[in-house]
Amino acid sequence: MPKAPKGAADIAKRIPASEKQVRDIASRVERELGEDARRALYDAKDPALGDRTIQEVLEDAKSLYEDAGKAIPQWLLDRLR
Amino acid sequence: MAIGSLEMKSMPREVVEGLKELIGKECTLQRIGTDRSLFIGFGSITTTTAKPHAEFEIGTYDCAWRVFDGKRILCGRNDAVDDMDELNQRFSKLQLGKIVSIDRLTELDTRIEFSNGLSVDICCTISDDDQILHIFLPMKRVIRFSLCDGWRIGPSDSPW
Numbered sequence: 001m002p003k004a005p006k007g008a009a010d011i012a013k014r015i016p017a018s019e020k021q022v023r024d025i026a027s028r029v030e031r032e033l034g035e036d037a038r039r040a041l042y043d044a045k046d047p048a049l050g051d052r053t054i055q056e057v058l059e060d061a062k063s064l065y066e067d068a069g070k071a072i073p074q075w076l077l078d079r080l081r
Numbered sequence: 082m083a084i085g086s087l088e089m090k091s092m093p094r095e096v097v098e099g100l101k102e103l104i105g106k107e108c109t110l111q112r113i114g115t116d117r118s119l120f121i122g123f124g125s126i127t128t129t130t131a132k133p134h135a136e137f138e139i140g141t142y143d144c145a146w147r148v149f150d151g152k153r154i155l156c157g158r159n160d161a162v163d164d165m166d167e168l169n170q171r172f173s174k175l176q177l178g179k180i181v182s183i184d185r186l187t188e189l190d191t192r193i194e195f196s197n198g199l200s201v202d203i204c205c206t207i208s209d210d211d212q213i214l215h216i217f218l219p220m221k222r223v224i225r226f227s228l229c230d231g232w233r234i235g236p237s238d239s240p241w
Contacts, residue, residue, distance in 0.1 A: 022116075023143060027211050035215060035223040035237040042142060043131035047115045047165070 016051030025061050032073060037064045055080075092232040099224050099234050100183050103137055103216070108177040108195065110135040113169040117158045118142045121193070121201060123180065124219070138217040139193060145204040148175055155199070175199060189213070191226065 030038035044060040045052055052060070058080050065072050103123060110122030110133060122135020147157040155175060162168045178196035186192045189205035191214060205213045210229035217223050223237035235241045 019143070023211060026142070030212075030240075032240055034239045034241075035217070035225065036221070037238075038142075039134070039217075040130065042114060042116070042118060045115060051115075 014050070014053050017054040017057045021054050022052075022057055025057055028073075028075065029061055029064060033064055033068050033070065037068065040064055093234070096224055096232045096234045099216070099218055099222065102218060103139075103180050103183065105179055106137060107179050110138070111173050111175070111177065113165060113172050114142075115165045116142070117165065117168065119146045119158070119201075119203070121177070134217070136219050139201075139203075139214065140216075141203050141212075141214045143207060143211065144213050145206045147202050147204075148172070149200045149202060150198060151200075177201070189228070 026038050026041050029041050041057075041060055041064060044063070058076060061076060062072055062080065065076070106123035108121060108123055110120065110126055112120045112133075114120065118141065120134070120138060120140045122133075122138045124136030126133050126135050145158050148155045156168075156172050160168055160171065162171070176197050177199055181194045181196055182192075184192045184194065186202060186204075191203045193201045193203075195201070203214045205228065207213065208228075210227055212225050212227045214226050215223055216225075217237055218234075221236055221238045222234060224232065224234045226232050233241075
């Protein structure tokens with residue numbers, strides 16, 4: 001039996017991040033890293049998995065700070081806990 | 082070839098100069114994101130990013146948009162579709178052509194007119210201080226329009 005793709009098993013219990021949550025994170029990324037980074041945050045979404053959970057959005061945001069060589073901001077660290 | 086109405090001319094000169102760079106450019110990229118966000122690109126396409134992006138790119142993440150032919154709306158953000166791929170397909174098939182003008186429909190809404198007689202309107206439908214639309218330009222610049230800051234231009238790869 002073929003193996004299910006990564007993430008497929010969790011789809012049933014995936015709760016997507018709300019629009020408000022995504023925009024809040026995206027606008028913070030824009031303010032702190034710039035427009036390129038905000039666009040990259042939207043790009044990071046994998047359409048095959050559907051809407052991202054809040055944890056996934058936060059992890060994608062974290063990657064952007066790391067890629068930019070910037071310290072992860074406290075607001076992000078607090079939410080990732 | 083026009084930038085637009087008298088009201089547009091009251092925006093910062095450097096924004097107007099940035100917008101002028103788009104006039105006459107042929108549309109080379111059209112896509113809708115899975116969250117109904119809009120991307121219209123001009124010039125060369127880069128594929129080094131997670132999604133393709135164009136040298137010049139007009140877009141909105143959260144505000145309303147529509148494609149209008151003067152009589153009918155051909156495609157809009159809130160079209161009923163089975164999935165976002167359907168909306169993306171519908172939008173991608175439209176032949177926009179070259180940018181003819183960028184104009185204000187109202188203080189809050191912007192119209193981009195194309196040579197094939199189609200217009201793309203981006204309408205402010207948010208009440209907070211987030212951006213309404215953005216326009217990426219070459220050399221890491223971006224124009225941003227928001228309720229609180231109006232029209233501004235600045236670097237795209239660093240905070241303002």
